Amino acid sequence: MKKLSVSQKILPACSPSIVKLMKPILVFAVTMALLNSVIVYGSANKGPARSIGSISLAGPVTINGQPATSGQTLFSTNRIVTSLHSQSLVDLTNSVRFNLDEDTDLTIETSNAHVSAGLPNGRMSCALPRGVSLDLRTTDASIVGSGNESVIFNVTTTECAGTTISVEKGQLQVRAAGNERTLSVGETVTTASPAHKFSPRKRIGIWILIGTGVGVLLAAVIGKKPEQEAATAPGGCIDLLSGESNCR
Incomplete structure (x- = not known):
């Protein structure tokens, strides 16, 4: 009868089913190792912001x-x-x-x-x-x-x-x-x-002032009194842009 060596008795031969089971585990381990090395290399080369x-x-x-x-x-x-x-x-x-x-x-x-x-x-x-x-x-x-x-x-x-x-x-x-x-x-x-020199908001304000002035002028013309009374009434005029009096 053929005798078996000690090594042959302790280490049984791997079956095809065990090899098939270990293959995806080995692939996953190798992939993770490569990914980790890429991350470490990229971080080392990035350096601090300038x-x-x-x-x-x-x-x-x-x-x-x-x-x-x-x-x-x-x-x-x-x-x-x-x-x-x-x-x-x-x-x-x-x-x-x-x-x-x-x-x-x-x-x-x-x-x-x-x-x-x-x-x-x-x-x-x-x-x-x-x-x-x-x-x-x-x-x-x-x-x-x-x-x-x-x-x-x-x-x-x-x-x-x-x-x-x-x-x-x-x-x-x-x-x-x-x-x-x-x-x-x-x-x-x-x-x-x-x-x-005038923003749109200021231009709107100027047009409002002009419109108000025109309205006042029309009211004065419509309700005009005789020249004698008008001559004695106090009056004034203002530059709508500067706000200063320009009466003479």
Whole structure:
């Protein structure tokens, strides 16, 4: 009779049913191991978010809708809004500096050599170093700094009064209403016009005043007294736009 070795007695041969049962378990284990390695590799390569600058402030200021603190680090795109009686100084890592006055709304996107910004409302000054270009949009104007020289300028903009730009150092390209011009040191340009001086609400008020004045005039004509009585009656006239008396 053939004798069996010790190993043959202890380790029985695997049956086909056991192999079939273990196969999906092995596949699942290998898949999870690969997935875990991909996640770990991606997390290691992502790294911390890149800082684009910092902010100093006096008074209530928000960044992307959240209350800001002085010395806070800025990341990616930032919408900075100063409240009434508040100011903010933004220092970017590319040496661009924005000084925001109260009630100002500024959005900033930046890289090492370019800054893109939007100023829908408010007043600010900007120091732009040589080597960094700028594209700033207001309610009705576009301001471009080429980066060929350092520039210092001031901007004030509102929806009703338009945009006013003045240059203290260097040159800027200003585009508004289809026109373009170069603004140099000591020059100031504004997009405001008489049509911009009154908001729609103010225009409605003016038309109401004009309508009231016409009504009063018609009533006076219809109920006119003899000239002798009218001459002795006290009277007055007011400029409807300025509210000042212009009687002679």
